[in-house]
Amino acid sequence: MFEKFYPTIRLGTKKNHSQGLSPLIQTHLFKFKDLKKDEFIVEVEEFKLDTFVIKFYPFKTVH
Numbered sequence: 001m002f003e004k005f006y007p008t009i010r011l012g013t014k015k016n017h018s019q020g021l022s023p024l025i026q027t028h029l030f031k032f033k034d035l036k037k038d039e040f041i042v043e044v045e046e047f048k049l050d051t052f053v054i055k056f057y058p059f060k061t062v063h
Contacts, residue, residue, distance in 0.1 A: 006032040
């Protein structure tokens with residue numbers, strides 16, 4: 001985990017169009033850079049009953 005706050009950039013929102021089959025409503029996407037300039041992607045999954053799951057992972061570009 002991170003011990004410092006990093007400013008995030010909002011990338012957008014993906015709606016779940018099969019809500020009848022899943023409690024997932026939508027996924028919010030963000031990215032940020034740490035002090036070493038490494039980029040990370042953050043996914044905030046929004047579920048019914050005000051439940052949120054936060055996932056983050058390193059963003060690696062293909063060269």
